[in-house]
Amino acid sequence: MNNKVWYPYSQMQLNESRYKVVHAEKEYITLDNGQRLIDGVSSWWAAIHGYNHLELNEALSNQANKFAHIMLGGLTHKPAESFAEKLVQITPKGLNHVFFSDSGSVAVEVALKMAIQYWSNKGKKAKCKFVSLKKAYHGDTFKAMEVGDDSDYQNSYNHILNKGFYTSIPKGGFNCTKEELQEALLELESILKAHANEIAGFIVEPIMQGAGGFQIYSPEYLTEAKKMCSDFNVLFIADEVATGFGRTGKLFACEHAGITPDILILGKALTAGYIGHAATLSTDIVYDAFLGSTYEEAFMHGPTFMGNPLACAVGLKSYEIFEREDYLNKIKHIETQFKVAFSDYQHEEIYEIRILGCMVVIETKSEKTVKGFKPYAIKKGLWLRPFGKYIYATPPYTISEKSLQSLILGLIEWFEMKK
Ligand SMILES: Cc1ncc(COP(=O)(O)O)c(C=O)c1O
Known part of the structure; x- marks a missing residue:
């Protein structure tokens, strides 16, 4: 062995x-x-x-013959630009900016950091906690574990994790009753009512919680929860690392509910299983909060391999095949x-x-x-x-x-x- x-x-x-x-x-x-x-x-x-897959292999080797990697710090390249453009085009309307990273967990970290800094840039430093769903899994890095709710992966770290709030998905699966929907929404509302001034965002795996046991829940819940988050000034973050690119029957699971999250996280199928890569997308509202005349407001994060040209080339080809076929x-x-x-x-x-x-x-x-x-x-x-x-x-x-x-x-x- x-x-x-x-x-x-x-x-x-x-x-x-x-x-x-x-x-x-x-x-x-x-x-x-x-x-x-x-x-x-x-x-x-x-x-x-x-x-x-022949076409994916070709996309990869064609790009490798040009350059396999170039840092995005101070430089840019067509594969990253074209892939970002494509992602903006195919994801729910309004997600206009793409931050690349190298794995789903890191993309979750990026999303959580973005949400925290969004509020601190607006002078609301107290808004730094998160609400997440019971049984959630968002990755194995520290902040991802904090918004997760799966003891199998976290037991050894519980004593140092700074946990936030957890709320239930509605019972009843995809087509729940009005009462089941109401019950779950009331639970979320009571958390937001009591703690909105310390909550930066609500993070969910839309429609289907994968590693949490493939729990499926109502699209209506997402639509209503998204509205509720806007009312309470809480960012809505959709982790589609597992559900993205067709797994739930729509290109993105958010489409079942017709919502645009403030922040969207993609990984796994993004690059068709060829190279680990991920993306965190944001709306103009989130992005604009990072603009300013100094670096103080800027998003100070930059994985070495973000926007890796091989990953972007294979991701672009992967989506082309997805659509064409x-x-x-x-x-x-x-x-x-x-x-x-x-x-x-x-x-x-x-x-x-x-x-x-x-x-x-x-x-x-x-x-x-x-x-x-x-x-x-x-x-x-x-x-x-x-x-x-x-x-x-x-x-x-x-x-x-x-x-x-x-x-x-x-x-x-x-x-x-x-x-
Ligand atoms: C919903 C979700 N988010 C994040 C992750 C973490 O992704 P990675 O394993 O690429 O770090 C996973 C991995 O299974 C996941 O299912």
């Missing part, structure tokens, strides 16, 4: 077996023993086109197949099955039901990575019909074996 590499979310002493990848193409991952697995996770939701339609088809297979599926060990866009999650009643699932999936030729009591699939949008049906069958057979 190679313990030189310190693996993520791992108890290294357990020496868990790892499958060594030697090749990946389309939705297939090939292991060193020759076995080919269908990828049901898109490498943590990033590889939306699958792997080894009508990926939203492919996602609709996958969602329909998930619904056909799972909408009426019942099993005494399943609590709920939730489907939205290119995502299905089977929430079981106990972690025991999930035990042994990963090796089972490997035997079936599937790469799936359950966590806690959740078994989920978020395949690449380009998955073939045959692979999609194998994935669905593999999930169902696991439960059928337990009948």
